Amino acid sequence: MRAIGYSEFGIAGDVLALHDVAMPEPAAGEVRVKLVFSGVNPSDAKARGGTRPGVLKPPFDLVVPHSDGAGVIDAVGAGVDPARIGARVWIWNGQWQRAFGTAAEAICVPSEQAVALPEGASLEAGATLGIPGLTAAHTVFGGGDIAGQTLFISGGAGAVGHNAVQLAKWGGARVIATASPNAFERVTDAGADHVLEYRAPDLAAQILSLTDGKGVDRAVEVEFGANAPLLAEVVCANGTIAAYGSQLDMAPTLPFGPFLFKAITIDIVLVYILDPAPRVAAIEKLLAALSQGALTPEIHEIMPLEDAALAHERVMTSGRSGAVLLKI
Known part of the structure; x- marks a missing residue:
């Protein structure tokens, strides 16, 4: 062959x-x-x-x-x-x-x-579905039900991010995403409630304003190292960062104090080695979203x-x- x-x-x-x-x-x-x-x-x-x-x-x-x-x-x-x-x-x-x-x-x-x-x-x-799909499903739903939560999805125009926006909206979350301006329409069409310029100097202030100062419940992050200071500001107390990439900074220095006093959970995601139970859960979410026409x-x-x-x-x-x- x-x-x-x-x-x-x-x-x-x-x-x-x-x-x-x-x-x-x-x-x-x-x-x-x-x-x-x-x-x-x-x-x-x-x-x-x-x-x-x-x-x-x-x-x-x-x-x-x-x-x-x-x-x-x-x-x-x-x-x-x-x-x-x-x-x-x-x-x-x-x-x-x-x-x-x-x-x-x-x-x-x-x-x-x-x-x-x-x-x-x-x-x-x-x-x-294998890598982009499962990564999106696990980063969005890996902590359980997201209905009524606010999710921040970094890189909403990327293969994982675009899937994550669709899945988060389908799951009942309010979605704030970042992208380049030329991708705003695509990310909005995927279901994002708000799409922000990822390079905006006041990005943290914009996110906090959209959440009335509370911050986001869960962040789906493609560039963890580069965005760690931002995440320390915008993730709420007892919130979670589901990080699946950090290409721009593979050895970041983390602002531990802000993370500590918000008790932020950092969930590093590598779908290749997911345990059976969370993998099955992610697969079930993907299949349900596909069946209902909520994921394209x-x-x-x-x-x-x-x-x-x-x-x-x-x-x-x-x-x-x-x-x-x-x-x-």
């Missing part, structure tokens, strides 16, 4: 190549998914580039990247109900700690990692499998309006 892979770290165009690999066969407890779309995420590009500290070479002789994808189950291993054959599914953790991910014509994964798509939900949408993941661009290197470049370019997919 056709698969995109790499055997050394480097620039996408230098190391990603089309390979002919054996069609995988499902082991006990696994299903094989004939993939239609592969979701490309910044984490995939970073892993391929060798940017993780202390990791000097790929963990396998050939790595087929990408953790997200969607397709149709065409075979099952021992112990899996044959009735699953023909089911439209989306994949989570496709390449996590494994050699072969979703940038291929097929993948075998444990049955629970192939989740049935609700009727009417597209395979394109399904290919975005944005797709920025769909490219052919052979353009994987270009897709890796695109996903690392600022200004995207949604996910980047490969069509298998």
